[in-house]
Amino acid sequence: MSAKECDHHKWWKQKVFRKIFCGIVVFLFIVLVTILLIWAILRPTKPTFILQDVTIYAFNATVPNLLTSNFQVTLTSRNPNDNIGIYYDRLDTYVNYRSQQITLPTAIPPSYQGHKEVDVWSPFVYGTNVPVAPFNFVSLGQDQNDGNILITIKIDGRVRWKIGVFITGHYHLYVRCPAYISFGGSRSNGDVVGENVIKYQLVQSCSVSV
Secondary structure, eight states: OOHHHHHHHHHHHHHHHHHHHHHHHHHHHHHHHHHHHHHHHHOOOOOEEEEEEEEEEEEEEETTTEEEEEEEEEEEEEOOOSSEEEEEEEEEEEEEETTEEOSOOEEEOOEEEOTTOEEEEOOEEEEEEEEOOHHHHHHHHHHHHHTEEEEEEEEEEEEEEEETTEEOOOEEEEEEEEEEEEOSGGGOOOEEEETTEEEEEEEEEOEEEO
């Protein structure tokens, strides 16, 4: 084969490769634009969460600055989308008091939520002899004496959206549910459901960010 024929052969191969590469780029671009258009048209809406109730089995503060607590919380989650499903890949629930976590995180099993579906979860969250910041421990004592305590039920997790056969990457989910609890005599807004066990019916909307 002459040098001229060899150069022509190389040029032809490079031309074919360039066409294949350009075809792949154009195909990927079309797929990406299609996905973005579908996403823009459907406009996925974040799920809504409601804190239905909180049952307190233990809430005992002891010196020095230790807190033992045991809660069962009932949460409902609704997917408001008509054409988009939600994968809850990880959900960790825990309780905060004055911006300090006072229980261990409890994992809610992964699940898929279809269009307009509602899920109900009732995890137990607890902490035994959890150290509390001194200034929070003082505030806790004051709140208990006043008979009113504000806690926050939190959920941190990761979700994915399902649009037809397309599934997105992971998004962080943050849920915050305030629970205002009153103790003592006629001021209590809870029902006694067992020995030293009080259930509070709240039906409290939660803030959700994704």
